[in-house]
Amino acid sequence: MNFTGAIAKPQDGAETPLRSVQIDGQVVMKIVKHCKELSPTLVTGQLLGLDIGATLEVTDCFPFPSNAPAATSAEDDAEDDEGANYQIEMMRCLREINVDNNTVGWYQSTYLGSFYTEELIETFMAYQDNIKRCVCIVYDPVRSTQGTFGLRALRLTDTFMDIYKAGEFTFEKITDKSISWQEIVQEVPIKISNNALVSAVMGELTRGTDEAATVVQADLDRLSMSTNPFLEKSLEFLSECMDDLAAEQQKVAFYQRNLSRQQLQQAQWLQKRKQENLQRRSAGQELLPEEDDPNNPAFKVVTEPSRLEGFLITNQINQYCNQIQDFSQQSLQKLYLVSGAQGVGAVAPSVDASA
Secondary structure (H helix, E strand, C coil): CCHHHHHHCCCCCCCCCCCEEEEEHHHHHHHHHHHHHCCCCCCEEEEEEEEECCEEEEEEEEECCCCCCCCCHHHHHHHHHHHHHHHHHHHHHHHHCCCCCCEEEEEEECCCCCCCCHHHHHHHHHHHCCCCCCEEEEECHHHHCCCCCCEEEEEECHHHHHHHHHCCCCHHHHHHHCCCHHHCEEEECEEEECCHHHHHHHHHHHCCCCHHHHCCHHHHHCCCCCCHHHHHHHHHHHHHHHHHHHHHHHHHHHHHHHHHHHHHHHHHHHHHHHHHHHHHHHCCCCCCCCCCCCCCHHHCCCCCCCCHHHHHHHHHHHHHHHHHHHHHHHHHHHHHHHHHHCCCCCCCCCCCCCC
16 A cells, blocks of 8 residues: 555554554654653643554644643633634644644653543543544653653553443443453553654764763763652652552442442342232232332432542552562662672671671
């Protein structure tokens, strides 16, 4: 299939699954610059590009304006309208200068990987109405200061979207679809590419320089021995998530107790109604109905709490655990490296066995 045929083909993503996201190097620099300049404030922006085959190409982006929190709902609606008008005007300007103006998703900053929220799901579903294979690029400036490039591409799984569109994230729906908390959001591999001109310029800049001159700030960040702030914040957030998960489990346990109590009351009512009908039959009277009585409190529907919040919290806990594990491994490796360079036999202090 030629390039024109691929562009003209409906981009519904049903035939070819999305396997990678290719981001232009200039787009990565724009995202990093926007997120770092306004950190720790969370920012977001639009991603532009092309959806061709199994690769989603991101060729450009622009930031959304950052506004102060609205005091009233009217101000909030006005800001939403202003933001929508800004996006439309930006798309029109880009189209006039012949720049890719096809929306393929959005990017947002995060703090210590805290991005598993219901707002993320709602934004995905809003984009999903018009863009079948949209992605969200998440960048963590704090994680990047520790020597690890915190850039990730996320998208919702098809199974989760089917359940979410149905409007009921209950235990029955989860069991029917056989979905687990790990199957809500999937990470798509990222490929960073540069055009030939940029590659030639970078090659020209680095040609003829010694090895010491090619050291960049990211190389120095990897040697940072400061671990307390990052680990303390990660453990603090992890502890808060554990409390939230315990609260969600209490909601589910309370629902199950109420459901069991109601089922017992229904069984008792049905047994009592059968005994009354036996007495009425023997007396030649008309039998009473034994169907569920909607006016009876025992047959009042008990609303099952949504399991979505618990699934998102579990994903967030897994995210915190993974980044703590990765960061701890890197920190231990640096400690062993420094201890070897200083001639120290062990990283941990020795303990007197006789004491």
